[in-house]
Amino acid sequence: MVGTRNARVLTFNCHEGYVHLLGKLGLEMDVVDGLPGRYTGRWDERMRPVPPRARLIGPGDLASGARYDAVIAHNVLDLLDARGVDAPKILVLHVNLDARAVEEPNGPAPAEMSRQVQQYLSLIGGIAVAVSKSKRDSWKIPCDVVRPAVDPDEWRGYEGTEAALLRVANQVNARRARFAWSAHERIVDALPCKLVGHNPDIAGSEASRGWDHLREMYRTHRAYVHTADPALEDGYNLALLEAMGTGMPVVSTRAPESPVVDGENGFLDADPAVLHDKARRLLTDPDLARRLGARARECVLDEFSVSAFVSGWHSAIERAKDTFEAVRRGVQRAGVRAAHRGTAVR
Numbered sequence: 042m043v044g045t046r047n048a049r050v051l052t053f054n055c056h057e058g059y060v061h062l063l064g065k066l067g068l069e070m071d072v073v074d075g076l077p078g079r080y081t082g083r084w085d086e087r088m089r090p091v092p093p094r095a096r097l098i099g100p101g102d103l104a105s106g107a108r109y110d111a112v113i114a115h116n117v118l119d120l121l122d123a124r125g126v127d128a129p130k131i132l133v134l135h136v137n138l139d140a141r142a143v144e145e146p147n148g149p150a151p152a153e154m155s156r157q158v159q160q161y162l163s164l165i166g167g168i169a170v171a172v173s174k175s176k177r178d179s180w181k182i183p184c185d186v187v188r189p190a191v192d193p194d195e196w197r198g199y200e201g202t203e204a205a206l207l208r209v210a211n212q213v214n215a216r217r218a219r220f221a222w223s224a225h226e227r228i229v230d231a232l233p234c235k236l237v238g239h240n241p242d243i244a245g246s247e248a249s250r251g252w253d254h255l256r257e258m259y260r261t262h263r264a265y266v267h268t269a270d271p272a273l274e275d276g277y278n279l280a281l282l283e284a285m286g287t288g289m290p291v292v293s294t295r296a297p298e299s300p301v302v303d304g305e306n307g308f309l310d311a312d313p314a315v316l317h318d319k320a321r322r323l324l325t326d327p328d329l330a331r332r333l334g335a336r337a338r339e340c341v342l343d344e345f346s347v348s349a350f351v352s353g354w355h356s357a358i359e360r361a362k363d364t365f366e367a368v369r370r371g372v373q374r375a376g377v378r379a380a381h382r383g384t385a386v387r
Contacts, residue, residue, distance in 0.1 A: 048110035055115040057088040058279045064092025080239045129365035130167035138179040140219045140273035166368030173275045175297040190350035191286035199288025204324045205233035207262035209280035221268040227313035259287040264323040267293040285341040290333035292320045306337035
């Protein structure tokens with residue numbers, strides 16, 4: 042194996058935003074694109090550009106025999122699709138396990154799902170990495186937490202000139218419980234609000250025209266809205282962090298690990314009616330929005346730094362290598378012992 046900082050990794054395009062972040066690791070990266078079940082057949086350039094050292098490959102290219110130093114899977118299907126790749130494997134826990142059970146009612150019960158995944162990781166010498174403490178706790182899988190990051194050079198320049206709220210979210214109606222969407226609706230009721238994302242069943246919602254357009258909407262809209270069921274989701278996701286990194290103040294419901302501090306860098310409350318009033322206040326007071334937004338940017342760049350993300354992922358890849366090699370050595374020793382026993386019997 043080569044050193045981690047010169048490694049070549051394989052990952053899957055289930056989430057352009059997160060794969061774009063993985064590009065910060067500075068590694069050669071093959072990205073399996075064209076996966077079934079997504080709203081787009083190929084990498085969506087409207088969300089993010091392909092990372093500079095990444096190469097898009099098709100699902101059929103997994104059988105090409107290419108060598109990798111690590112495989113980064115974003116869900117269990119990715120992990121299974123990569124079973125023929127002889128390399129250390131890392132499963133990223135992006136989704137709360139209880140939320141997964143709500144959205145996939147025909148799947149295994151959470152406890153059984155956790156057991157099966159842990160058993161499979163143990164069998165193949167794989168490890169897990171969680172994007173938050175609450176995601177790790179929901180899966181009950183011992184692993185490190187590597188929180189996402191905000192690049193200050195990519196997210197900046199808040200203006201807040203448009204007196205309107207912003208929310209960035211995909212497939213909202215399939216995730217209403219996780220997103221606490223009824224709370225979102227009560228917060229934005231009768232207030233100007235733009236929903237950006239792939240939501241063809243919601244009138245007025247549309248995807249951004251490109252990455253620059255998405256960043257422009259973060260810069261120009263007055264405040265960002267975030268809602269989540271605290272039993273199913275964190276107090277942050279990439280969209281929230283990017284909004285704060287741009288310099289937007291946030292109006293958010295309470296959920297685990299939220300970076301929003303009430304009255305300091307936005308407004309945080311469990312009552313949508315209270316947040317509705319706070320959102321209205323931000324729309325009528327651009328100076329307040331700028332002050333809170335400036336603190337939001339400082340907070341998120343400190344707590345969700347690129348350096349911590351990169352360091353955490355390089356460490357995770359090293360652990361994956363060590364775990365994989367330990368299991369491989371164990372299998373080899375078991376094979377030698379079995380061969381000796383067979384010789385003795387003869």
